[in-house]
Amino acid sequence: MTTAIIADDERLMRDQLRMRLAEVWPELQIVGEAKNGDEAVELVGELKPDLTFLDIRMPGKTGLEAAREIGNQSRIVFVTAFDQYAVEAFERGAIDYLLKPTEKERLEVTVERLKERLASPKDVAVNDSVTALLSQIAEKVAAPKPRFLQWIQASIGQDLRMIPVEEILFFRSDEKYTCVQTEKFEALIRKPVRDLAEELDPALFWQIHRATLVNVNAIEGVTRDIRGRHLVMVKGRPEKLEVSRSFLHLFKQM
Missing domain, CATH: 2.40.50.1020 (LytTr DNA-binding domain)
Structure with a gap:
């Protein structure tokens, strides 16, 4: 059975992603949830999930920083709202991502891609080129959120x-x-x-x-x-x- 954790500082977003995943991938087992990057790193080390759905912007350690620490322990799927420049970079770097709020149709595409990659014995979660890409965009993506809710x-x-x-x-x-x-x-x-x-x-x-x-x-x-x-x-x-x-x-x- 494929296992996963979800990391997002917004409970509603975690709930919505869990619900959508249950619809399109009922066999996937969500074994844990994290509210920030530090908790995500700890859960990956403890639970060894096949997949980690990471919100990019979280308090404390960002999703990008957490991904660099997680490395090859788990395949990363980034979740982002309006970081279009990051989305373009992810596509060039063959990194899996989802846009908020998660739409069922887009999630189905990601799920099929994940199943194919998990089935490949040569697949790695974060290779050297991806790690370099994360380093290049981390500073921009990790910029402070607006002072007030948008x-x-x-x-x-x-x-x-x-x-x-x-x-x-x-x-x-x-x-x-x-x-x-x-x-x-x-x-x-x-x-x-x-x-x-x-x-x-x-x-x-x-x-x-x-x-x-x-x-x-x-x-x-x-x-x-x-x-x-x-x-x-x-x-x-x-x-x-x-x-x-x-x-x-x-x-x-x-």
């Missing part, structure tokens, strides 16, 4: 969407999930508003309640109900979002 990874049924933050009208949390509302659809994430407030641009998203963040560009106005509560009206939406007293100062100029 997109949100959210679940819609069984699918995972990459939603640009500027398209999001508001976030609203309950005890378990946070609703991500756009003009066209609603999605769910597990990250609470208090964490989102630290990761989103405060000039674009205002926290108006302990459980609510609203896109400034989506605010149509503020009204008061018969109970005296201040409510934000959202452009094109029927919802009115309550403003806590501690956040009323944001609307003094309105």
Whole structure:
């Protein structure tokens, strides 16, 4: 049985890749998951998986740095979002990769390629030329992430969407999930508003309640109900979002 581990700092991405792999390669056994490059290196040494799916950008040790340490212990499949220059380099270097969010059709191609390479007795996971290629692009790919979140990874049924933050009208949390509302659809994430407030641009998203963040560009106005509560009206939406007293100062100029 072919074994693999998945390394990605985003739990939703790990879940989505595991689900997609179960669809196109049910015989593959996922024996472990890692949240960063250091954990990935440790798991490879401990579990000796045939395959390692590595997110390129992770906190601490990046996927590229982890790949250099893993070497020939496991075949590497890189997972990347928007590093197109890296994708081109990987194609030239015959390195397996997947683009985020993982699409079933693209994964099927990668799975067939992996099966062929694993069946070859001459196959190696990371040869000298690939190691050199990793060294050449590691510095660019490992550049710091933007200061603020640029997109949100959210679940819609069984699918995972990459939603640009500027398209999001508001976030609203309950005890378990946070609703991500756009003009066209609603999605769910597990990250609470208090964490989102630290990761989103405060000039674009205002926290108006302990459980609510609203896109400034989506605010149509503020009204008061018969109970005296201040409510934000959202452009094109029927919802009115309550403003806590501690956040009323944001609307003094309105």
